[in-house]
Amino acid sequence: MILTGIVALPALGALAVALVPRTRPNAAKWLALTIAIATAALAAGAALQFDYAEGAAWLQLTETYAWIPAWDLNFSWGIDGIALILVLLTGGLTPIAMLAAWRDLNAVKRSVPAFFALTLALEASMLATFLSANVLLFYIFFEVMLVPMYFLIGSYGTGQRRQYAAVKFFLYSFVGGLFMLVAVIGVWVASGGVFEWAALVGADEQEAALQLGAGSLQNWLFLGFFLAFAIKAPFFPFHTWLPDAGGAAPAAIAALLVGVMDKIGTFAILRYALPMFPDAVETFAPWVIAMSVIGILYAAFVAIGQRDLKRLVAYTSIAHFGFIGLGIFVFTTSAATGAVLYMFNHGLATGLLFIVVGMLTMRRGSSQISDYGGAAKTLPLLAGVFLFAGLASLSLPGTAPFVSEFMVLLGAFSVNEPVAIVATLGIILAAAYVLWMYQRTMQGDRNHRLDKLPAMKRDLTIREKALVAPLVVAILAFGFYPQPIVDMVEPAVGHTLTYIESADPDSVPSAQD
Known part of the structure; x- marks a missing residue:
């Protein structure tokens, strides 16, 4: 029942928070935060109940509830190591994002209960996909x-x-989803009416119901599935919605958008x-x-030329997803494990970066880099x-993203040296855009217009320290x-x-060695 509870709690909580009167914003905030925690x-x-032993089932804590018996459709839940760390990331980042938006809504003058209800609904739907x-x-x-x-x-x-x-975000993702819907129907027909994932792929020594064979089908x-996933990721050249969405979204929501x-x-x-689709995966x-x-x-070159802080951070994420894609499709244990770790560590580092940018822009009232200078x-x-x-986002040694990026490049280098060498150039470019961003905003000559803004003289509050501290600790802890x-993800990757x-999972040293 625990997986059902993980999805149902924020979903029902969203309804409860939405019913809070608009005139009681603090009640809505505390109720939403309590539900998120x-x-x-x-x-x-769920992490405590998960079996990490060698030889454990691939999909664990499974639950199945009848949905539409005539079509043999069920509400089926299950979790593997990859999903588990992303569920933990979602569960941990959502209350931090809520705290980050605690005071920011005063400038928007819209319904506070609706904002927090939508945030919980977003959390529930993301958890349900995992x-x-x-x-x-x-x-x-x-x-x-x-x-x-x-x-x-x-x-x-x-x-x-x-x-x-x-609108751009919605249309891009919705159209990609339509292609996936056609492919889902094709899978159902080709498998003889099966939607259950374990039955389709033959997980845990079952016989696979989906037997396509190599070929055009x-x-x-x-391609139907991949187009939807590539838009969501976002992979080049399907990325163009992200800088707009990340730049326009509230910083706390941008942290959830890019982080989760x-x-x-x-x-x-x-x-x-x-x-x-293993044969098609190898083909493409x-x-x-x-x-x-x-x-x-x-993305690194474009990030260097950005003048908006939030758009710059969004472009850095496109570059990071390039590393994740590389790690997945070189088909080695080291690279694929590094790619999964990158998903988690990128969520920590970029989530923190977006939240801190949000703190800065709310004080200044602008996300334009030229409006800062000497703020430190x-x-x-x-x-x-x-x-x-910023240093964590460029994978500085000692921070969590460094481990994942190193594993991706190690795995890629073992099978394709030229690709790994070219990808490594992205690290150099990352140093350029991160240090340039910091120097232009925090160092250099003092922008005297900042002296007229009392908020630009108010350093981190107790609330802000409390919400950034867990991310800083996690980035350092998992970096070392x-x-x-x-241990959580490697069995599922295998x-x-x-x-x-x-694939030759033993072609490079695993993280266990």
């Missing part, structure tokens, strides 16, 4: 999550283009695309690797956390000792790679 506790409970053990159920929640995010960007975002950004079905929601695309590639792998490497370099003189603690988050999350004939 309780959801995080349930996620931690926990779905049914392909159709996954598709439904894959599309449902667009609704709360659309309103969070369009109604609570900033800037004159927030409505444009919200498998290729087309793969985008991971659903790469998670789904591992969960659905590789086991269901060179193209995806090329897209990933281009994305790393292109009056905001030393905020500047320090800003620098730390990543073994707990490696199961996934067994479907790829060209």
